[in-house]
Amino acid sequence: xxxxxxxxxxxxxxxxxxxxxxxxxxxxxxxxxxxxxxxxxxxxxxxxxxxxxxxxxxxxxxxxxxxxxxxxxxxxxxxxxxxxxxxxxxxxxxxxxxxxxxxxxxxxxxxxxxxxxxxxxxxxxxxxxxxxxxxxxxxxxxxxxxxxxxxxxxxxxxxxxxxxxxxxxxxxxxxxxxxxxxxxxxxxxxxxxxxxxxxxxxxxxxxxxxxxxxxxxxxxxxxxxxxxxxxxxxxx
Numbered sequence: 001x002x003x004x005x006x007x008x009x010x011x012x013x014x015x016x017x018x019x020x021x022x023x024x025x026x027x028x029x030x031x032x033x034x035x036x037x038x039x040x041x042x043x044x045x046x047x048x049x050x051x052x053x054x055x056x057x058x059x060x061x062x063x064x065x066x067x068x069x070x071x072x073x074x075x076x077x078x079x080x081x082x083x084x085x086x087x088x089x090x091x092x093x094x095x096x097x098x099x100x101x102x103x104x105x106x107x108x109x110x111x112x113x114x115x116x117x118x119x120x121x122x123x124x125x126x127x128x129x130x131x132x133x134x135x136x137x138x139x140x141x142x143x144x145x146x147x148x149x150x151x152x153x154x155x156x157x158x159x160x161x162x163x164x165x166x167x168x169x170x171x172x173x174x175x176x177x178x179x180x181x182x183x184x185x186x187x188x189x190x191x192x193x194x195x196x197x198x199x200x201x202x203x204x205x206x207x208x209x210x211x212x213x214x215x216x217x218x219x220x221x222x223x224x225x226x227x228x229x230x231x232x233x234x235x236x
Contacts, residue, residue, distance in 0.1 A: 003027070004037050010054050011087030021048065054085075057093060058114050060227050063219040064211060065109040071100040080109065083217055098122060098206075099182055107132075107203035108211040110222075110230075121206070121230060127163070127180040129234045131205040132187050136173040137197040144194050145169070148177070155189050162190070176204075178234060208232030 001009075007018045007027070021027050025034040030045045046053040061084070065071075069078050080097065081089045088095050091113060098110035099122045112118050120126060144167055147153055151164040162183070168176040177187055188198045204211050208229040214220060 002037065003035060003039050003041075007048075007053075009057075009092045011085075011090035011092075012048060013087075013090075054087070055221060057091075059095065059112065060114065060117070060222045061095065061111045061219050062209075062211070062214060062222050062226075063109045063111060064214045064216045065101050065106055066216045067104050067106050070103050071097040071109070075103070077103065080111075084111075084219060101203060102185060102188075105132075105201045105203065106216065107201075108206055108209075109203075110206065111219075117227070122182060124181065126231075128207045128230060129178050129180050129205075130182070130203060131176060131178050131234055133170065133174065133176050133202045133204055134187060134191060134198050135200040136175065136191060137199050138195075139172045140169060140175060140196070141194075144175070144191075144196075147194055148190060153190065153193060155183065155186075155193060158183070162186070165190070205234055206230055208234060 004015050004018045004022070007013070007021070008015045012018055012021065019037065022035065022037055026049050027035045028047045028050075029035055029041055030047060032047075035041065035046070043053055043056050063080060063083060065080060069080050069083070070076075071080055073079050073081070084095075093113040093115065095111050095113045096118065098112055098118050101107065101109055110121070121128060148165040148167050151161060153162045155162065163180050165180070166178040170176055177190070179186060183189075187201060191198050208231075209226060
């Protein structure tokens with residue numbers, strides 16, 4: 001792939017804008033020598049304004065989603081893309097959220113431009129566990145764990161019962177819930193069906209990949225070994 005198209009696909013601008021970057025000598029090799037449009041250096045050897053190039057397609061990001069942000073540009077309000085470098089929104093293929101967290105839910109959100117990986121993670125057939133910590137409006141009754149684990153709980157307006165889910169009590173009004181499905185507002189609706197209300201919801205893990213100590217609103221690239229943990233047993 002020619003350098004102009006390569007940089008445009010990474011979001012550094014339109015082809016015309018990238019051509020201007022090259023003309024102005026802002027695109028160089030690792031040694032600082034300007035690159036021309038016909039150059040074919042390795043990804044790791046390209047610099048723009050002295051900075052290494054963004055990763056090539058196949059990127060996976062971990063984001064600590066804050067409350068008040070949405071995962072879709074079709075929803076009103078601030079979108080999670082605003083927490084990333086602006087050029088990330090211009091990449092081709094696009095970087096998209098792996099599933100969604102609603103506006104008020106915080107925690108672990110993955111984004112990737114790898115379509116097959118995205119679909120593998122969100123596919124119901126994968127049954128990848130997701131771990132949430134919920135703060136509730138009322139005390140737990142002690143019956144929720146059995147109800148959620150039974151595999152018979154039916155949510156309002158649905159015709160198929162939920163798969164068994166595991167609940168761990170963390171306090172009178174706090175619980176950790178592990179689910180293997182991704183139905184609309186599932187965790188909130190589960191607690192509503194049990195006669196409670198979720199006041200705060202935070203996702204801590206997807207499969208064996210935990211959020212670790214990443215600060216709220218921050219993101220980082222994931223290595224291949226970290227992505228593989230998504231398909232391993234749930235993180236503790």
